[in-house]
Amino acid sequence: MNIGHAADASGVSAKRIRYYEQIGLIDAATRSGAGYRVYNERDLHALRFIRRARQLGFSISQIDTLLALWRDRKRSSADVKKVALAHVDDLRRKIDELQSMVDTLEDLATRCDGGPRPDCPILVELQGVES
Amino acid sequence: MNIGHAADASGVSAKRIRYYEQIGLIDAATRSGAGYRVYNERDLHALRFIRRARQLGFSISQIDTLLALWRDRKRSSADVKKVALAHVDDLRRKIDELQSMVDTLEDLATRCDGGPRPDCPILVELQGVES
């Protein structure tokens, strides 16, 4: 199976597949006589795994860890859970940060009449209270 | 006032100040005889404005727009509000995306016992249901 077919079958673009190989997230594919990368079902499994982990927001290096655990029959589920919960913490922190931006902006926007006149509490806030 | 002083006074690092100048977000600073950038209070106002806007998550190009509105005495508050609300929409979309990752991961983690055995619904989910 060529890279284009593997891309279609896995949902991971050919560009990404080459990138993942380059950074060592996946093993270098075997090559055909002409130098084309060749993939098998096992490779597809890994690519789909990566795609789904990316969809859940894991970083490449977290996925590297998860792939190693996935392949390790002697893993403990505790290790997997730890990675996942650390990621959940990151996500929550990010959400809180974004939410507080939203809260501030919503408040300011509510107090901005949105009419043709220039006065706007949003700009006042950004300008800061410089006496 | 040299760039280091301006950085301290505005809360924007010297590196960032140079970057903002380079990309045209702020005007090129006047230079001293030796070629040092020189800043005044007006420049500090703009830098603080930028810092606060960044803290609210606005992109550089949105800030460019906001700065132009800020300086335009004939602006309408509607234009400012529009930029802010568009950004709020972006933030909300991002939050929803992250929240759905959290929801999925929390559910999986709850169902993972976190003990020494390898079985883990998190990995099962990532692996996908390939019969």
Added chain:
DNA sequence: CTTGACCTTCCCATGATGGGAAGGTATATG
């Protein structure tokens, strides 16, 4: 005059991609 704290420009790196050029290959059709 030297020291140290500034400043300058320039290049490189981040993370995870996408775009695209230049050139080789595989396959189907005329």
Added chain:
DNA sequence: CATATACCTTCCCATCATGGGAAGGTCAAG
């Protein structure tokens, strides 16, 4: 067999906003 076109390869550049650091110039104090 020639050609078209649909692949593939590597390589370089761009994103976004920022930090790090090198090499070298400047300024103030001792």
